Every structure is written in structure tokens, then in C-alpha cells.
Amino acid sequence: MEHTGRVKMADVARQAGVSVATVSKVVNGRYGVAQSTLDRVQQVISDLGYEASLGASSLRSHRTHVVGILVAEFEPFSTELLKGASDAIGSTEYELLAYSAGGRRADVGWERRYLSRLGGTLIDGAIIVTPTVVDARGVIPVVAIDPHTGPSGLPTVDSDNFAGGVMATEHLLALGHRRIGLMGGRPDLESARLREAGFRSAMASAGLPVDETLVVNGGYRPETATQPARDLLDRPDRPTAVFAANDLSAIRTVEIARELGLHVPRDLSVIGFDNVPESALCDPPLTTVSQPLRDIGARALQLLIDLLAERDVPTHLRLPTALVERASCRPLG
């Protein structure tokens, strides 16, 4: 019977001697099937290892019990969120589909295109990670994690980026640093804006002016942080400490420092943001501001599930940040 390709509903129907309509009913647990038929069909289903094609069934039913998590790329940040979402999905009736077109196609507007590609059919709802173009008038319920600046109209979960920025800066200040560089994040993201605002606020509170030549844009990614890190460090009046807006650019900063013959933390203190697991792998282990990334992913998933169940949900969840001291910062002197 191993003819061609995967087993489809028609194969099950034939083998069980019923119509596909009947098989569909038992697969979907509809009423109106005799117990004997039901048993027989289920037997054939398990014998053949049949499972309905997600593509086909979703096309027709528009209810799939699958939720999507749409990311530009699977990197340490988004995969932490994914772990959290995966933890949370266990207690629901849903399955999880994570989608990325790969870095290259992650141009402006990717979130809208992904949504169009998967929404309406394959997935019942979506979590979008760091969307820039937010398009509230959606077809399916959407929750945003760490979105673009400004009110999006989308339910959002993020963490207290401003407080985190203050925290990081105050830590450096408390260690005696005064000449502090800022490697900013993606300027199109609210999180980056707030972390920088926190930095400036803490500097101002300390009565310190911000040297704008010490403010660069690291773009949140190792590749985009490389040159800015050189600009910051390869100069006689380099800062004694750098606050990088996320761990990936902080880690790259540490690497560039080493390339330039600078020892971290002896010659340069570096603090990051996010507390992705990779930050502990860094040499030296990175001092950073943690966001509860897994929890953010789990909360976003729960929010989405509530949305799908048409329950009332908060439109914005903000989770706390905290200082994690490791070995990349030390007192000046």
C-alpha cells in the first residue's frame, strides 16, 4: 500500500471503507459518527500514521490551533523568547510555529509580509518580535514584543528599558567612571531609544555632560557594532567604560577591545543589556542588565492565547530589568 508520498485522508477513507467526510469528522471530533465506524477509522489512522496536512486543513477551516512567532532571524534574543513561548504553550491547546525568512530578506516591512504569508490560513495568531512597521488593523490577533517607537495599537510586552538604562549607567558611575561611551541600539526601536534616555538621565542626575563623540550606533548586531566599536576605542581619548545597548554589541565591543590590545575590565569596563545566555560565555563574563526574556516570551504567548479566546487582556505588559554583575566592569583607578 506504500504507493506515493504521504498518506492523505483519502487513503484512510479507502482503507476504512468510508468517505473522506466521515474521516474528517472523526479527525475533528465531530458528532454524528457511529461508535463502530469511529473505532475503525481511528484504527486505520493510527496504522497508517495519518496526520492532517496543516496547509490543506487551514485553507478550508481558518482555525488551526497553531500560533506563529515571527522573527527576523533566530539569534540569542529571539530564541530566548522562543524558549519562553515554548514553556507556556505546553499548557494550551496550541502548537507553535516559528518563522524566519533568514537575515537577507529581513528588510523593512518583513513583519507585514510574514503576517500576510502565514496569517489568515496557517496560524490563528502571531507574536511579532521587534516589529518596525506596526500594522494594527490585522487579520489575526497579534502581540508585539519590543516594538517600534510610538503607539502601535498592538498589545505589547516589553521590559523597563528606561530603568535598565539608568541602572547600567549608575553602575558605571558608582565604579568611578566618568568618561562613558554609549553604543546605542537600533534607532527604530523603542527599546533602544529608552535605554539611551536612561543613560542620559543618569548622567544628568550625576551632573555629568554627555560627550556626543562618545555616542555611537551599534545597531544591536555584532556586524553592525564592529565599526562603531573601533570608532569608540581606537582613539587616545577613548572612554574608560562603555554601556552597550544589548549584549551582542557589548560582546563585540569586548572582542574589538581585545583586538586593540585593551584588556577588559582592566583598561575598559563594558556593560551590556539583555542577559542572553551568551553573555555568560563571554570572556570575561559580561556584566549586564537582565530582561526576563523567557518570561517575556511566555507572557506574550499567554496574551495571544487570551486574545484568541476573546478574553479581556491588558494592552501592555512591562516587566522589570535588573543588574547582573559579572566580570566585565571594575572600579576606575
Next chain:
Amino acid sequence: MEHTGRVKMADVARQAGVSVATVSKVVNGRYGVAQSTLDRVQQVISDLGYEASLGASSLRSHRTHVVGILVAEFEPFSTELLKGASDAIGSTEYELLAYSAGGRRADVGWERRYLSRLGGTLIDGAIIVTPTVVDARGVIPVVAIDPHTGPSGLPTVDSDNFAGGVMATEHLLALGHRRIGLMGGRPDLESARLREAGFRSAMASAGLPVDETLVVNGGYRPETATQPARDLLDRPDRPTAVFAANDLSAIRTVEIARELGLHVPRDLSVIGFDNVPESALCDPPLTTVSQPLRDIGARALQLLIDLLAERDVPTHLRLPTALVERASCRPLG
């Protein structure tokens, strides 16, 4: 024009004054469309933000340029592979879809069911992570990572688990440990079998018998490792060192040790396997045997792409393991 739901091909066709067939041709870059029509349709597509539904188009065309990575759960191991696959996909024409039904539905045979659910339509090929039921006669090309014991017939990528097991054990031996516990992995996985074989081989080479009461099954997961860890440690003749078959169960072992008032590494040395980023986050940072997880993911993806292009591929890639010394082991005495 914002009537109902997502914009579909018919909407584009209407707006551009052509048939859906023509729109399909321009979307898929087929020949036989006048330049002026092409321009007009493309304009409408970008105005409307149209993107073809993956569900619908795949149902018909059986070629999607999407590859799947099928996992039981998104945890540190599978997400490292995912990062590697994501790195590698950037240089291809493919997009990446990662799928998990959540822990609960990850029963025996999940890999076959996922494949049935997504294969044939949504995805052109798949990477399956730690499959138990290997079913070579597939509809779509499949690459296995760290599969079930025995020859599967599937192209496989894994690492040198035996050598890694030897390495971990010899490290403990070199530190003077003689009474060494083994927390084994999932017995249905070749990797776990080989790591244990490496352990036994190293013990034998050292002329040491294996105390079978010190061999437990941790099942690779924190939840399943908890009780075995207690069994191993909560007794007067407990081992002075434990080799855990993966980092997650090693980390849990460290936690249980602490619960029991044991200090790691003073009272107990623990070594893991995998070198997931979380192992560095452990307190104390975990000494472990690294597998090049991201590279494994990238290689598996490349293998799959080659398979899809009908290029000749190696049927088995084995990558090296290496000892990573951190702080969870110390000399006995």
C-alpha cells in the same frame, strides 16, 4: 478598499484589471507577461502589501522554498541548532519554519506526525532533531540530527559522542576521582548510548570497575533528572564526581547537590555534555564537553539544501567534541 481580512490574489487581480492567473505569473516570475502588465501588477502588489498565502500556494505547487526544522520542544539544545540553521539559511533561497507541538504532544512518533502534517505541502524538506522513530521512506528529503540508535537510512549529522564520553570521564579520572556516578541520557538515543559507552570504556582503561548503583537515567531533561540526582547524591556512599550525559541534567544535578547541602565543586565535581550557553550561566559555571551545536545545525541545513538540489551528499557527518573546563570540577582530596 479595506473590506475583509488579508488581501488575496483576487484583490490584486481586480485592482490591476487582470485575471488571477496573470497575477500568479508575475508573483512567480513566469514568462509570458507583457512588461506593462507586469509593472502594473507589481505596483498593485506593493501598494496592497500582498504576499501569497503559504498554505494555499503550497497546496497546489508542492514547492515552497521553505524548509522545516522539527523539534519536540524549544529548549537550549534545539535552539542552538536553530541558530546555526538560521546562520546558514541566509546564503540560500530558502526560508525557515521551526515547528513544535509543545512538550505535551511530543510523544513517541511525534516526528512522523509532524512530517505528515507539514511535509508534502508546506515544507520542501525537513531537519528532525533527536528523532526516535526514523522513517526513511519519506515524502520529502529529511536530515536527522542526533537520532535514535541504529542505522536509520537517513542522512545524519551528529558529533563524536563516544570520544566525548571518554574525554569527560578521563578528565574526572585525571582529577583523582574514582567513585564516579553516571547520569545517563535518553536510552532511545544513540548519543546517550555512546556517551555511556565512552564512560565505560574510559573506566575500563583505567582498570576501574563501574559501580552499577552509581549509574542512573536522567533522561536529558531537568524534570526527569531530579529524582535520579537525589538517588545518586542522597546516600552515604555517594560518588565524588558525576558525569551527566547532557548539560541540562548536569545543571539539575548541581541544583540538587546544593539542596542537599553539598558544595560544588568542593564536595562534588560535576561535568556535563553539550556546552549549551546555559552551562556558563550555572553556579558554578559548568565544566562540560562541547558539541559544535550551531555548526551541527548549519551543516544539517546545508545537507538538506544539497539534498533538495539533488546533489550528492555524505550520508553521515560527525563533528568533534572538546573539553571545556570551567568551575564545577576540582581535584579530589
Next chain:
DNA sequence: ATGAAAGCGCTAACAG
């Protein structure tokens, strides 16, 4: 309780 038939959004012949 069961099956026939229509159709989800799209692609692939084939006509025109």
C-alpha cells in the same frame, strides 16, 4: 449516521 458536492486561495495546463 453517512456521503456527495462545493469551495478555501492558489498554480498549472491549456485555449484563445
Next chain:
DNA sequence: CTGTTAGCGCTTTCAT
């Protein structure tokens, strides 16, 4: 060059 016509595998009325 363009449109018409069939389905892809499944769900869903609606008859029987």
C-alpha cells in the same frame, strides 16, 4: 500575451 478551467487535501453544508 492573457484568461479559462481544473484541481491540490481538506472541511462543511446538505441530502440521503
